[in-house]
Amino acid sequence: xxxxxxxxxxxxxxxxxxxxxxxxxxxxxxxxxxxxxxxxxxxxxxxxxxxxxxxxxxxxxxxxxxxxxxxxxxxxxxxxxxxxxxxxxxxxxxxxxxxxxxxxxxxxxxxxxxxxxxxxxxxxxxxxxxxxxxxxxxxxxxxxxxxxxxxxxxxxxxxxxxxxxxxxxxxxxxxxxxxxxxxxxxxxxxxxxxxxxxxxxxxxxxxxxxxxxxxxxxxxxxxxxxxxxxxxxxxxxxxxxxxxxxxxxxxxxxxxxxxxxxxxxxxxxxxxxxxxxxxxxxxxxxxxxxxxxxxxxxxxxxxxxxxxxxxxxxxxxxxxxxxx
Numbered sequence: 001x002x003x004x005x006x007x008x009x010x011x012x013x014x015x016x017x018x019x020x021x022x023x024x025x026x027x028x029x030x031x032x033x034x035x036x037x038x039x040x041x042x043x044x045x046x047x048x049x050x051x052x053x054x055x056x057x058x059x060x061x062x063x064x065x066x067x068x069x070x071x072x073x074x075x076x077x078x079x080x081x082x083x084x085x086x087x088x089x090x091x092x093x094x095x096x097x098x099x100x101x102x103x104x105x106x107x108x109x110x111x112x113x114x115x116x117x118x119x120x121x122x123x124x125x126x127x128x129x130x131x132x133x134x135x136x137x138x139x140x141x142x143x144x145x146x147x148x149x150x151x152x153x154x155x156x157x158x159x160x161x162x163x164x165x166x167x168x169x170x171x172x173x174x175x176x177x178x179x180x181x182x183x184x185x186x187x188x189x190x191x192x193x194x195x196x197x198x199x200x201x202x203x204x205x206x207x208x209x210x211x212x213x214x215x216x217x218x219x220x221x222x223x224x225x226x227x228x229x230x231x232x233x234x235x236x237x238x239x240x241x242x243x244x245x246x247x248x249x250x251x252x253x254x255x256x257x258x259x260x261x262x263x264x265x266x267x268x269x270x271x272x273x274x275x276x277x278x279x280x281x282x283x284x285x286x287x288x289x290x291x292x293x294x295x296x297x298x299x300x301x302x303x304x305x306x307x308x309x310x311x312x313x314x315x316x317x318x319x320x321x322x323x324x
Contacts, residue, residue: 036254036255036258037049037248037251037252037254037255038255040052040112040248040252041112041113041114042110042111042112043110043111043113043115043116043117043122044113044114044115044116044117045116049252049255049256050256052110052252054256056108056110056243057243057244057249057252057253057256058243058244058253059242059243059244060106060109060110060125060242060243061075061106061109061124061125061126061240061241061242061243062109062110062111062112062240062241062242062243062246062248062249063111063112063113063117063122063198063238063239063240063241064200064238064239064240064241064246065112065113065198065246065247066193066247067156067191067193068246068247069239069241069245069246069247070135070156070158070191070239070241071135071241071245071246072134072135072241072242072245073132073133073134073135073241073242073245074132074133074134074135074239074240074241075103075124075125075126075131075132075133075239075240075241076133076202076213076237076239077121077124077237077238077239077240078097078215078236078237078238079119079121079238080097080215080216080217080219080234081217081218081219083099083100083219084099084100084103084105084119084120084121084124085097085098085099085100085102085103085124085219086098086103086124086126086131086240087131087133087213087215087221087237088102088128088130088131089130089133089162089163089168089177089179090130090162090163091164091179094176094177094178095168095176095177095221096221097215097219097220097221098131099219100120100124102127102128102131103124103125103126103127103131104124104125104126104127105120105123105124105125106123106124106125107123109122109123109124109125110243112246112248112249113198121238122238124240125240129163130162130163132163133160133161133162133168134160134161135158135159135160136158136159136160136161136167136183137158137159138157138158138159138183138188141159141183141184141185141188151207154192154193154195155190155191155192155193155207156190156191157188157189157190157191157207158188158189158191159183159187159188159189160187160189162179164179166179166180166181167179167180167181167182167183167187168187168189169182169184169186169187170186170187170204170205170211170223171186172186175222175223175224176223177204177223185205185206186204186205187204188204188205188206189202189203189204190202190203190204190205190207190209191239194236198238199236199237199238199239200236200237200238200239201232201235201236201237202235202237203235204223210225210226210227210229211223211224211225212224212225212226212231212235213235213237214226214231214234214235215234216234217234272302272303275302275307276295276298276299276302279298279301279302279307279310279311280295280298282311283298283311283314283315286315286318287318288314288318297310298310
């Protein structure tokens with residue numbers, strides 16, 4: 001299943017017209033300076049990127065493996081007592097833990113990991129926009145407060161907006177999360193990488209804050225000051241991100257777009273057109289009906305540089321068929 005929910009502030013990609021693509025060729029090349037991706041490990045299986053349905057890249061959800069994947073819209077997912085679900089926030093109930101009955105489990109979900117995921121935790125997709133949060137940079141806040149904290153490599157700090165476009169913020173008096181229009185220190189979330197496997201530990205507030213987001217075994221949400229780090233097993237979360245926003249997903253899409261642009265340039269090359277036209281006429285003279293399928297094969301052979309070998313094979317097949 002591929003979920004196509006719309007989130008506040010999300011910009012949909014629009015197909016580019018040929019002229020527009022040509023205008024932006026230079027920019028696209030600058031973005032694709034990395035070595036193009038051709039293979040990806042998907043659920044433990046090496047997969048050619050051209051075999052991945054585009055919809056799965058554009059609209060699907062995948063596991064965030066590292067801080068590089070924490071972009072755009074995210075789901076904060078958990079596994080407790082054999083139950084799987086995600087955090088959700090709405091104005092009426094505040095932050096709650098939604099179990100698997102309230103989320104989608106996409107059996108065909110793709111994860112860029114080198115093992116076969118068995119748990120539904122790797123297949124969760126949002127059913128409601130209240131289960132989705134937007135990651136927001138806090139750089140401007142830190143500049144205003146003149147904070148110059150040293151952040152270790154395994155921690156990333158973000159603010160989170162809910163589906164109403166408001167910040168989640170820790171309320172000290174009630175030990176709960178409320179939503180607010182103002183980004184303050186109490187709206188900063190600290191994501192610490194789990195070094196023993198997939199997942200993140202999450203706290204809210206100052207960098208050294210022990211105000212941990214906890215989902216209990218009976219699926220109750222809590223914010224607890226765990227100064228002795230005794231509750232880490234209740235504080236670990238898997239984070240699901242839109243596949244197109246993940247580090248690997250972005251690279252795959254850029255590689256596919258670059259390949260398509262190269263094909264556009266090739267097919268627009270007069271030399272390529274001349275080769276295809278001459279091959280088509282040659283086969284037509286030999287009595288071959290030029291179908292769309294055959295034309296596609298001729299184009300592919302010209303693109304791959306083995307047009308002569310292809311023509312010889314087809315001509316031999318024509319002679320064999322006539323003898324029969």
